[in-house]
Amino acid sequence: MLITPGKLLAQINSPADLKTLDQVQLVQLCEELRQFIIDNVSVYGGHFGASLGVVELTVALHYVFNTPYDQLVWDVGHQAYGHKILTGRRDQFHTNRLYGGLSGFPKRSESPYDAFGVGHSSTSVSAALGMAVASRYLKEDDRQHVAVIGDGAMTGGIAFEAMNHAGVSDTNLLIILNDNCMSIDPNVGALKDYLTDITTSRTYNRIKDDVWKLLGKLSTFGKSAQEIVSKIENGIKSTLLSQSNFFESLNLRYFGPVDGHDVDHLVTILRDLRNIKGPKILHCVTVKGKGFAPAEKGNATTWHAPGTFDKISGEIHQKTHDAPQPPKYQDVFGHTLVELAKANDKVIGITPAMPSGSSMNIMMREMPDRAFDVGIAEQHAVTFSAGLATQGLVPFCNIYSSFMQRAYDQVIHDVCIQNLPVNFCLDRAGLAGADGATHHGAYDLAYFRCLPNMIVSAPMNESELRNLMYTAQLPRQGKAFSIRYPRGQGVLINWRTPMEQIEVGRGRKLRDGEDIALLTIGHVGNYALEVCDRLARKGVSAAHYDMRFVKPVDEALLHEVFTRFKKIITIEDGCMQGGFGSAVLEFMADQNYQAEVRRLGIPDRVVEHGEQAELHRECGYDPDGIERVVTEMLVSVSRPL
């Protein structure tokens, strides 16, 4: 269903159309853009508060800069809905995040206005700096490069690395710090305190006013503008040295803080900044959820991505069910961790900026001194956990599977090589759904399986998750322990089962059979069970093995499988290259077994967004896909073995 845009917005099919508006019309355009986002997200879901917070900034940026020649990089990209709508995608916006529809994040293949693909945070400054250095090299001196980065995303190490580099680069780079004091949850750390200080500091604001007065005159000064800027800069520097502005100390000219909701003022400022050469940062203060009262006044974390809601009352639609539902895996993790921590005073929880998303917030509420949100800092989260482990504590470091990619060297260098017993809980493992390619937890089984001193496991249901967590906190000599589970619900209504130890490396046979064996890892085991039932009704006898561990793999069970079956299917919600199926094939080759083995999992290509079930179907490992392969294998005449 197409949502009708307001009168001005209806005329805007590109930034060129936007530029035909009078500056005084921008306030109304902002109102219409905001309403269009509210109308769409309330019906179709998606990220919400962040896009509302940058409406004015988005309009001002496309009004002032010559996009796509000037390059605009959004950090994370969950706030880029307004950008998409203004850059030719208004009439497809109702397909946002749906299977086959627009991506929820900027994507180079989707539009020339999407200068850089994003989804994971803190990359914008590096990417925009790369573009700026390329422009300088290519002698495109008129080209501008803008990175818009939130205060949350700025807590990520790569953002600091990029600013450290940018400060010594002679490039047309403008960093816009979109400071709303929020990450998904309230932002954390010393940088947040610093930004609050600088925003409220009286000295700072007085200097800022002086600077803007002078800057306002820039255009009148024509050629000598740069000279004036240097004077201003020196003025700022000498006064600020006593205040030691963090960004200035990195050699980035700092401007602000400014009201990020005053579109008129933003246009004026951006025009001025466009004329100032060199790397610079504009500090904008905004409100997440701006212009939608329930989001502005309510819980910003809830309104980060609220699902569908009533746009008048602000009531968030809750799914209603006739029967009780199984919990989300993340909640089982959160509650179980607290249970374990109560019994074992060495247990510590760590999350890099995902307290709500991982349900670590349950422990943060109950045991605030034993659970840490370290900011969007996956690398730090892993090495910090390693440090805790050296002192005999038992860290449970919870990181989404796709975000763990960030911290791979830390896992190898700081954890595995030193053989430290750190526990990794990887949420959102497997195809993650509407967030799409950047957020699929496709690779962890493969990227962890090749590491020494690493246990790689996946529970098939909530009770198994609890048992694996229980096992992971028992004293052991070294070895990291990873437990991966998917986004969304488990399968058990009564999930608070008593916890028991699982022998590391021991799988289980859940169904015996004669004709074919299905070997699974993790939650997709439930698909296999369903398929076994369907096949039984057709007179086909399939066995099902839930292997639980990809490493160490249960060799005794695999000997049984390869001795008894000549037709075997491996199923995983992970990449086929190097994952669970590969482990089974390696075993077969090493042990000189011969069998017809088909692997099901994520193929060697980028899988886009959609509902998880749709994507499982696309990749052929939903129950129908599995059944189809069983049928093919059973009717096919195998090549002689």
Ligand SMILES: Cc1ncc(C[n+]2csc(CCOP(=O)(O)OP(=O)(O)O)c2C)c(N)n1
């Ligand atoms: C590497 C990485 N870790 C975690 C996330 C999850 N995440 C998405 S948005 C977000 C908060 C971003 O905060 P901020 O940059 O301040 O933007 P805001 O939503 O406040 O506008 C987080 C933690 C991510 N996208 N990438």
